[in-house]
Amino acid sequence: DKIKMELLDEQTGVNILRRALEEPMRGIVQNAGMDGAVVVQGVRRLQEEKKNDKIGYDVIANDYGDMVEKGIIDPAKVTRSAVENAASIAAMILTTEALITEIPEKAAPPTPPMPEY
Numbered sequence: 001d002k003i004k005m006e007l008l009d010e011q012t013g014v015n016i017l018r019r020a021l022e023e024p025m026r027g028i029v030q031n032a033g034m035d036g037a038v039v040v041q042g043v044r045r046l047q048e049e050k051k052n053d054k055i056g057y058d059v060i061a062n063d064y065g066d067m068v069e070k071g072i073i074d075p076a077k078v079t080r081s082a083v084e085n086a087a088s089i090a091a092m093i094l095t096t097e098a099l100i101t102e103i104p105e106k107a108a109p110p111t112p113p114m115p116e117y
C-alpha cells in the first residue's frame with residue numbers, strides 16, 4: 001500500500017502485482033476452509049499495527065504470527081524466480097499478436113450401466 005506511482009497505468013500494474021502476490025495465501029487459506037479475503041486483511045492489519053512485514057497466517061495452528069520465528073519461510077531465490085518467470089510470461093503474452101492453444105474436445109458421455117436381470 002506504500003507504493004504510489006505517478007502514472008495511473010503504472011499504479012494499475014502495481015495493484016495487479018500486489019493482488020497476484022496475495023493469491024497463494026488466499027488459495028492456501030481457502031483450501032483450509034476459511035475466507036481468504038478475511039485472512040489477507042487480518043495479515044495486512046497486523047503488519048501495519050506491529051510494523052512487522054514478517055507477520056503471516058499459520059493455517060495449521062490457525063493463528064497469526066512472525067513467519068520467520070515459526071520457521072515458515074520460502075527461500076528468497078525460489079520466490080524471486082517464481083515472480084520473475086510469471087512476469088516474463090505475462091509480458092510475452094501481452095506483446096504477442098496471436099496465441100495458439102489447444103481447443104479441448106468434449107468427451108462422450110459414459111455408457112450407462114447395463115441393467116441386471
